[in-house]
Structures are given as C-alpha cells and as structure tokens.
Amino acid sequence: MNTTTNGSWRELLGRTYAPVAVVLAGGVLMEASTVYLTTSLLPTIVGDIGGAGFYAWTMTAFLVASVISSMLVSRILTTRGSMIAYLLAFGLFGLGSLIAAASPGIGVFLAGRAVQGFGGGLLAGLGYALIQRALPERLWAKGAALVSAMWGVGNLVGPAAGGVFGQFGVWRPAFGLLVVLAAVLMIVVVRVLPRTERSASSSAVPGISLVLLTSAVAMVSVASIVPAGIATAATLIVGLGLGAVFVLHERTAKAAVLPRVTFAPGTALKWVYLTVGILAFGIGTEAFIPLFGQELGALSPLLAGFLGAALSLGWSLSQTVSASAERPAVVRRLVIGGPALLAVGLAAYAVLQQSGPSVLVVVLWFVTLFAAGAGIGIAFPHLAVAAFSSVGDEEEASKASAGINTVFLMASAFSAALAGVLVKLGEPSVLSSARWLLFVFAAAALIGAFPAWRITRSRAARQTEEPQLTH
Template sequence: MSETVEGRWAEIFGPRYLPVTTILALGVTLFAFNAFLSAAALPSAVHELGGVEVISWATTLYLVFAIVGGAAAAMLKRRLGSRGALVGLALVFLVGTLIAAIATDMTQVLVGRAVQGLGEGVVAALCFALIPELFPSRLVPKVFGMQAVVWAVAAFGGPAGAGALTELISWRAAFLINVPFVLIFVTMVFMVVPRAERAPDAHGFPGLRLLTIGAGTMLVALAAVAAPLQAALSLVGAAVLLVAAVWLDRRADHRLMPPDAFSFNTAVGSGLWMFLLMPVAGAATAVYLIMLLQQLWGYGPTQAAITGAVMAVAWSLSSVTVANVRQRSTRRILIRTGPLLLAAGLVLVLIGLETTQLPVLLVGQVLIGMGFGTCNGYTMLTIMEASTEAERDRTSALLPTTQSAGNALGAALAGVAANAAGYPLAVEKTEVLSSIVPLFVMAALFAVLAFFAALRMVALAKKTPVNTFAEG
C-alpha cells in the first residue's frame, strides 16, 4: 500500500521554519562556497606569496580535515550539544579563515585551509543531523531541494564571486567574505537552536579512529597526483585504513558511526554505499570536463565553466521538481533511476566529446545532474528513516562526510585512470580522445554499482520500519 506524505514549500520559508531553514542554508553556503573558492583565489595567493608547488595541498588539506571533522561531528554534538558544537566549530572555521586571509606565506595558508576544513566539516555534518531533529519527515524533501539550489548557486557564484573579489580587491578578500556569513550563522544558531544538555561521556577521545580516517583520506588525495603504480598502492593502503576505521568503530563502546555503516545487510549500510559511489562516478566530469573543453574545443575559461555548470543547474531544478513527490513507491523509483541517469549521462558526455557534438554533451550533462537531483534527497531521507532514533545523529552526520569521501575517491580514481591511459602525455586531439575513454567507462561502471546498491537499499527499506520525524 502506497503512503502519501504532505508537505508544502511555503512551510519551510514560513514563520515557524524560516530561522532553521536560514541556518541550514548558511551552513551549506559556507561549505559549498569554500569548495569552489580555491580555483579562483589561490592562484593569486601563490603569485603573491610563492609556493606554486604546494597549491594543490590547499584543497587537499581542506578536504581531509573536513572528512575527519565530519566523522567526529556526532560525538561533538553529544558532548557539546547542538548549539555548542555548531557555534564552537563555526568559530574554528572563522579562525582558519583569518589565518589564511592574513597569511604571509603559503604554509600559513595551508594551516588556515586545514583549520577551515575541520570546522566546516563538523558544521556541515551537524546541519544534516539537525534536519530530522528540527523538521518533520514531510518537509525533509523540500529541505534537500533548498540545499540543492544553494549548491547550484555556489557552483556559479562561488568561482565568479571569489574571482571578482580577487580581481577587484585581493585574494584575501575572497577569504574574508566568510566572516560576515559566519557571524550571521552564529547569531542565528544562538537564536534558534535550543540549548541541549550534554550527554554524560566517560569515554576517551577516539583519536586512533580519527587518525585512521584522516590517514586513509590523505592516501586517497595523494593517489590523485601520483604516478599510476604509486597511486594504485596509495588507494590500496587507503582502502585498508578506511576499512580498519569502520571495523574499529563497530567494536568501540563509543561509536562515531552507526553500527550498520556500509553493511550490505541493512538499508542504512546499502544507502551509504550508494551515497559514496554516486560522487565517485560523477568525478570524471567534475574533474576533467572543463579542462577537456578548453583543450579539445578551444573554449575559454568562462565558456567552459558555463558549459560545465549545466550539470549543477539540472541537479538543482530536478531536485526541486521531485521534492513534491508524495508516494513512497514513486520515491523508490526515483532512487533506482538516479544512478541509471548518471551512467547514461556519462556515456553521452563521452560521445559528445568524441564526436564534437555540443548538443549531445549538454544532454549528457543534464542527465548527470538529473541523476543526482532525482535520487539524492530521497536516498538521504530513506537512510534517515531506516535509522533508529538512537543512531539518527550518527547516520545523518555521516551523509555529507560520505559524499566528501566519494568526491575525494572519485577524483583520485579519475586521475589514476587518466594517467594510466596516457592523458598527461597526450598532445594530439586523437590521443586525448583515446586516453579519456577508460576514464568515462570506469565512471559509468561505478554508476552501475551505485544502481545495484540502490536496488539493495530499496529492497531492504521495504522490510524496515519507517522511523518518521515528529514535528520540529
């Protein structure tokens, strides 16, 4: 029997939920903007400070520490309460911003980016954890739709805004623009998020598990810039460390993750696999498409960026559109359809590049965006509803961390595939086109694996009691 769930867009922007919606939008804005900041601002920082050989580490360290922070978010929420953790780690992010903005050498910029990543990783994860705490189930798809719009705006406005600030004022201004956003965010948290009692906690700090997660993520990041053999060894080492981190966590008295994280025997575990594999597949275009358009078709940076941003627009529009779906049976169809759209889109982008057909490439970009937009929100909602109330904080906080890990792993695997196929040495267009085939084939295969994970999650979700969220 299908179940309907009511929910209107006007509610999340109405008097009751607008303050909470604003907090979540600001939290996502900080994370999304800084994800796109480095490409526009850091080259100017290197020009002033030197250190071009370490510029990639500004993004790598941000990502690594964001994943570690996200892994620790549920623990910090229990120890400090939602308000304390959000305010405290937003201020950590602010400290990192100021360190980077006033840096006198690239080492200080790297330290600032690492501190930024730690703070924002926790804030982003806690914003996800607050969704089931402050919104009823019927409004959650609308919240995810709103977040998709924020990401689409950041995909356009992040590089453009940071570039404009860098060009008109200074690269330091691109960092300092975070300051008013953080102060508004902290003020809103004090106004809206209730003070929660801190859970008594006699356990020690889970340093070994966080260190293992961080080391595994660092190896993934190193694989993206290493030679093929070293990259393969780095990925094997990363897999061993990350599996060890999950194994250690399941046996700990005070866990960072839900007990069924990445288990194929539960809807939560299978859903997390899907949530990891989708961005792994999407990394092929995220990392290489803009560069390929400039290299193969002679596009300028702006034209290539606009073409690449078609995916973000399609993601946003499709996410908003499907947020009105009420029947659970239809939502499950959307979950299963998303990875297939992603796989089809990747194939079409490859065909478009190989045949120099812009319309084919654009259709592929639209399908990739729709693949994420149609299934992401309902995948997250299904995972949250399949989780018990006792584990919901850990499960919700793990979602953005898993997505970030998928982005990192996808970028590394894309680099390994492209390097092994000879892309860095390719000069002629025919050589470039030949070298990118393995990259897109691998990405499409990961999308198919995400489809099988989706089938497993949906099948198990039907047998799992639905733990809906009460009125916030």
C-alpha cells in the same frame, strides 16, 4: 490545533526569527558555495602559486576535514552550547579562508583549505542540528526547507562569484571576502542566537575509525603526486587497504562512524550506504570540470565555473521532483536507474571531450553533466527513506538516516583523491586526462546499479504489503 503546521515563511523571515534564520542558512550557504567558488578559481590559483600536481588535494583536504568535524557536531553542541559551537565553526572557517588568501604556495593553501573544511563541516551540521533548539516547533519544517535550499543556492552563488573573480585574474580577494562574511556572522551569532544548555556528552569520539579513514584518503591522494608506475600503484593499494581495514574495524568498534545496525544480518542498510557511496563518486569529477572547460573549451572562468556546477545543479533540481514519487514500481526504477543515469551522463560527457569544441558541443557538455547529476538526484531521496525504514527501532533508524550524509562525505573525499590519480594518468594531455577520469568514474557509477537492485530486492523480500521505500 497542530502547532507543527501553522508556521509561515513570513513569520520565519520576520523581525523575530530572521536573524536566527540568517545564521542557520548562512552557515550552510558558506559551506555549499565555497566548494564551487574554489573549483572555479583553481585554474587561476595554480597559475599564480603553482602546485598543479596537488590540484585534487584542494578538494580532498576540505572534504576530509569536513568529515571529521561533522562527526563532532553533536558533541560540541552538547558540551559547549549553541553560541560557542557557532563561533568556533565560523571562526575556523574564517581562519582557514584567511590562511588561503595569504598563502604564498600550495602547501599553505592546502592547510587553509583543511582549516576551512573543519569549520565548514561544523556549519553544515549545525545548520540542521540547531533548528529544533533555535526555532519554535511550528517553524521547524520551514527552517529545514530554508537550510536545505542553501545547497541549491550555493550551486549558483559559488560559480558566479568564483567566475567573476577569475574573470579579472584574481583569487585572493575572493577568500578575503569569505573572512569578512564569517566575521559579520560571528557578530550576528553573539547578538541573536539563543543560548542552549550544556551537559556532558555520552558519545565517544570514533578516533580509530577517523584515523584509518583519514590515512586511507591521504594515501590515495599521495598516489597522485608520486612518480608514475610502481610507486603510484603501491600507494594506491595501501590506501585502498586502509579503507578495507576501516570497514572491518567499523563492524566491531564500540565507537564507530557508521551506525551499528549497518552490518546487522538481513538489513538492507549496507546496500543503501554502498549505493550512496557510489553515487557520491560522481562528485569527485567536479574539481576538474572547470579546468577541462578552460583548457579544452577555451571557456571564460565564469562559464567554466557554471559548467563545474552543472552536475550538482542537476542533482538539486531533480531530487525535488523525484521526492514526490510514491508508486512502488516507480520508486524502484528511480533507485536502480539513478546510478545508471549517472554513468550514462559521465560517459557521454567523456565522449564529447575535444579541443576547440563548437557552441553545440559546449551546450551538450552542460546537458550531459546535468543528466549525470540528475542520476544522483532521482535516487537520493528514496535512499534516505530506505535507510530510515531499514530498521525498526526509532533511535537506530535516526542514526541510520544520519549516516547517509556521513557516507556521502567519506565517498566524496575518496573520489576527489582518486580523481587526482586518474588525471595524472593522462598527463601531459588534458584531453587524455579528462577521458581517463570520466570513463573510469562512469564505469564505477554503473556498478552502483547492483547494490541499488539489492535494496529493492531486500525490501520486497521483507514486506508483503506496500514497500516502506515509498513512505
């Protein structure tokens, strides 16, 4: 009998494995929901402690820290074991939440978000990495499905919680609640999580790459607060230049963030990663959408919070449908059409921006953002498979597939930083800021159709039978 297929949801959520499932799923849910909790509360937060010029930094600090810590998941799990790894992750997340809750100004709040991001990146990675070690083989598939589902649940829990707190004009208790939840889950970890063996790690930390990446994102972020004009252009150019140096270093680095096969001749992987990165750029708009909803649409914090999550909700729901597509022609259309649909959705949302909109226009805001998110969702599952099938070696293929999440996080961090620059260009008009941000990001998304086309072309050129994109 095949033991990998006889596990059930009842067994996973039963007395024996439910506590372990709570830890794995709870960590990912905290990471996912915190993004939307924070964006929903940002207008309230900056209204209380100031720092409107650092609006985008709240997302950038969290994402950059998540990128760095996600690179260390395997190393920490190997050298420290499962229990210490999770205690460290929840501890950092709780500490960051506590710093944010007690912050007297935007500087301390950003520091708290960075610490929170370090913990969040570990939680997201551990949620997947520990399934194999903490659950029997027959429950692996159910465990992976449960953990993945938490990203969709976070789309609902985050804005709902943030909207409720924002409705009452308070935000510190929301972060205080995260501290309590982290502490409770730390107790659960000690009681139920199985200990795993420790050993020396053979993987080197890609220190130079991480420094270059962090510096590049930091410089783009600085461009959003320096005086407009030459200073903005100069810092932006330096940031993009450091990003280019990062890519050049990755091509030859012994310890790299991206799989070595990325830059190998003849592989489609570089086009896969470029497409993923461009799709991830759409996520950079999310930090500002609740602000636009409150300032332009006079929406309540609760509704504005859900508006901010509409893009990710479209992504989460559409990928569950798209993943079942198997016909080669259909898959090619989904991969190429994803960036195009993202571009159309963002552009339509930009056109609909106005002060004092009617109910119909507000509804169309939700629809266009959902459509933009669907552009990411219809392409993403097939991009992951394309990454896996772009190389023949099983170990390298595993690294190539894992690189999807790394590239997505890196691109999201860059886009969040660039979003702050574009919003600044439209100041003091919120309407102009919204249009600058959305039209530029729509144009960037449209460019993504080219590398997406190159993926399908590269696959077709290498195969004489059914494309592996559909496997």
